[in-house]
Structure formats: C-alpha cells, structure tokens
Amino acid sequence: MALRATRSLRPFLAALCAASTAIAVPAWAQGKVYVSSxxxxxxxxxxxxxxxLAAIDVCKRPRDMSFNADGSQIYVICGDSNAMGVVDVAGGKLVGTVPLGESPxxxxxxxDGKTAYVSVEDDSVLGAYDIVAKKPLFEVKTGGxxxxxxxTPDGKTAYVTSEVANVVHVIDLATKKVSKNIKVGKRPRRFVMSPDGSELWVTNELDSTVSVVDTKTHTEKQKIKFAVKGMRDADITPVGMAISPDGNSMWVGLGRANHVAEVDVATKTVKNQILVGKRAWGLGFTPDGKTLFVANGLSDDMTLIDTASGKSVKTVPAGRVPHTILVSK
Known part of the structure; x- marks a missing residue:
C-alpha cells in the first residue's frame, strides 16, 4: 500500500525483507483511494x-490517516474531536474512537501497530496512546x-517537527526524552525517510525548501530550494511529500504555489514541476508508482498525475478542504 508521506517509510523498507512480512490488504480495500475532508x-x-465510490462519515475535522497492520481498519486523526477515529474498511463506517489531546x-x-504516536498541537507534546485500550501512555514535551x-522501523526513535522552534526533535522512545534538536528551515512540517534509512527529508513551509538530514549524525546536510516561475518565495509553501515506490523520486506539494515538484533523490535536483489545484498538500501513490494523487485543500479537489509523462490527467471534486490521501494496493 502507498502510505502517507509524512510518516515513516516502513512500507518501502519492508520491501527489502521477506515477502511474508509485507502488510496484506483485504480484497475489499484493494485499488481504492481515501481522502480525508x-x-x-x-x-x-x-x-x-x-x-x-463512497463517503464515510467520521469524527470532526479528519486529517492524517493510516491503515492498521492488516488493512482492515483506517485510523484517522480528527482535530476538532480530539480523537483518533477507527474506520471499518469492509463496512465503510466509523466503529470507534481513541481519545487524544487538544488539537491533534x-x-x-x-x-507492532499497537501504539499511536501523535503530535498534539495545543499541548505542544508528542503523545503516545494505546490503541486497543484507548488510553494515553506518556507524553514528551516538544517545541511549539x-x-x-x-x-523509525526499529521503534526506538521518533522524529517530530516543531513549527515554532524550527527544529526536528529526536525523541528516544525508551527514555521518553528528546535526545537532540536538529535545526532546519522555517516552519518544518512533514517527513519522508529515504529507502535505505540514511536520509530524513523535511519540508520547510515558510522558506520554500526541503531539508535533507543525515540520520547517522542528526545534522542537516543539504537544503533544496524551490522556485516557480511567476511566484514569490512567500507563495511557495512545501508541506506534503511522497516518495515514488522505486525510491528514485521525491514528490513535494508546494502549497500555495499550486504545483507539485519532482526531485531526483540521488542528485537532489528538481526534475519537473506540475500545475495542480490550489494549496497542494497531501500526496499518495498507486503501488506501481504510475499515478500520483494530490489533495488540493483550497480548491476542494484532487489531481491525478501521470508520473511517466509528468502531466496532470484529471482533477476531481474531493470534498471541502481535502487533507490526506491514503492509497491501498
């Protein structure tokens, strides 16, 4: 399955392991695209x-999403309900919630899929929650x-961005403490890890860049600057990212610039920019990497991009303020 860009690259790293360890998605969920509105x-x-195909009523202000381990459920963060909704995929309905902090x-x-690590904006913490018991486990204080x-795939470390402090917190999940702060760009937002785990890519919304962090030294080793013809730097606001299934290209939603950029992972050069809808944020791939879906939050639609030709092929209504895209196999 193609999971969201801002969380770990566990699905891609898992592909290096035996096929028996891969996450299985039931037949009823295959070939579907879920968009939170x-x-x-x-x-x-x-x-x-x-x-x-359908619409599923959930809790208030749904944002980030992920499948559970066997693909039978979707977890969705609901910012105005202060909860994580649990959606039954086969039944197409909300079947439960997990209480969270203020404005997750x-x-x-x-x-192991048993714990959700959630950024809780109003409390300025990373909260850990037991999904089955529906109870908080611990919190780690972060920047604003x-x-x-x-x-990380070994479960030992969590990376968290602080939009106010302009840092990436490195959190040791065993000690439940911040072990290091990595200075990046202005208003860091989302993550993607490289397939080999050596690089952490971070979008910096307010300086038109992506930081590339060395995961061994936990230092920023490079910044990739974006420019769009006819656009001011202030209008180029990268947030969402997705890496192609082959690991060769990083796709970056440029927010108010209404474009998506394709970046060569090896050379860190921008290969292409594609016009999409207004405020391009959430991104998701089909498993074969042939189609990229882009949630356009201010034009209330989703753009489909043919990655081989580097062109948008269709834009469809996707509800009011689409946020995250989740694609099943």
Whole structure:
C-alpha cells in the first residue's frame, strides 16, 4: 500500500525483507483511494481512475490517516474531536474512537501497530496512546506547534517537527526524552525517510525548501530550494511529500504555489514541476508508482498525475478542504 508521506517509510523498507512480512490488504480495500475532508467530516473513497465510490462519515475535522497492520481498519486523526477515529474498511463506517489531546495533528504507528504516536498541537507534546485500550501512555514535551511525526522501523526513535522552534526533535522512545534538536528551515512540517534509512527529508513551509538530514549524525546536510516561475518565495509553501515506490523520486506539494515538484533523490535536483489545484498538500501513490494523487485543500479537489509523462490527467471534486490521501494496493 502507498502510505502517507509524512510518516515513516516502513512500507518501502519492508520491501527489502521477506515477502511474508509485507502488510496484506483485504480484497475489499484493494485499488481504492481515501481522502480525508476536514470540513465535511468525511472520508471520500475513489477508485484509482478518480471515480468517487463512497463517503464515510467520521469524527470532526479528519486529517492524517493510516491503515492498521492488516488493512482492515483506517485510523484517522480528527482535530476538532480530539480523537483518533477507527474506520471499518469492509463496512465503510466509523466503529470507534481513541481519545487524544487538544488539537491533534499528525501521527505514526509503532512497528507492532499497537501504539499511536501523535503530535498534539495545543499541548505542544508528542503523545503516545494505546490503541486497543484507548488510553494515553506518556507524553514528551516538544517545541511549539508540533506537526510531523515519524517513527523509525526499529521503534526506538521518533522524529517530530516543531513549527515554532524550527527544529526536528529526536525523541528516544525508551527514555521518553528528546535526545537532540536538529535545526532546519522555517516552519518544518512533514517527513519522508529515504529507502535505505540514511536520509530524513523535511519540508520547510515558510522558506520554500526541503531539508535533507543525515540520520547517522542528526545534522542537516543539504537544503533544496524551490522556485516557480511567476511566484514569490512567500507563495511557495512545501508541506506534503511522497516518495515514488522505486525510491528514485521525491514528490513535494508546494502549497500555495499550486504545483507539485519532482526531485531526483540521488542528485537532489528538481526534475519537473506540475500545475495542480490550489494549496497542494497531501500526496499518495498507486503501488506501481504510475499515478500520483494530490489533495488540493483550497480548491476542494484532487489531481491525478501521470508520473511517466509528468502531466496532470484529471482533477476531481474531493470534498471541502481535502487533507490526506491514503492509497491501498
């Protein structure tokens, strides 16, 4: 399955292991695209050609999403309900919630899928929650307005962005403490890890860049600057990212610039920029990497991009303020 860009690259790293360890998605979920709509309090369901199939009512202001381990459920963070909704995929309905802190934003799961690590904006913490028992486990204080969360595949470390402090917190999950702060760009938002785990890519919304962090030294080793013809730097606001299934290209939503950029992972050069809808943030791939889906939060639609030609092929309505895209196999 193609998971969200701002959490760990566990699905891609898992591909290096035996096939028996891969996450299985039931037949009823295969080939579907889920889009969270913040204003409609729904998840919209599409096929991979952009036809809408269904709508699922969930909790208030749904944002970040992930499948559980066997793909039978979708976890969705609901910012105005202060909860994580649990959606039954086969039944197409909300079947439960897990209480969270004030204004939760993004999350990642522990390798065993039992714990959700959630950025809680108003409390300025990373909160750990037992999904089955539906109870908090612990909190780690962060800088102001934590957002992106990524848990390493070994479950030992969590990375969390602080939009106010302009840092990435490195959190030791055994000691439950911040072990290091990595200075990046202005208003860091989301993460993607390189397939080999050596690099952590971080979008910096307010300086038109992506930081590339060395995961061994926990230092920023490079910044990639974006420029769009006819756009001011202030309008180029990268937030969401997704890496192609082959690991060769990083795709970056440029926010108010209304474009998506394709970056060569090896050379860190921008290969292409594609016009999409307004405020391009959430991104998700089909498993074969042939189609990229882009949630356009201010034009209330989703753009489908043919990655081979580097062109948008269709834009479809996707509810009011679409946020995150989740694609099943």
């Amino acid at each position: 913040e204003k409609d309090n729904r998840l919209y369901v599409f096929n991979t050609t952009g036809d809408r 934003e993004m999350f990642d799961l522990s390798p 307005e934590p957002e992106g969360v990524l848990v």
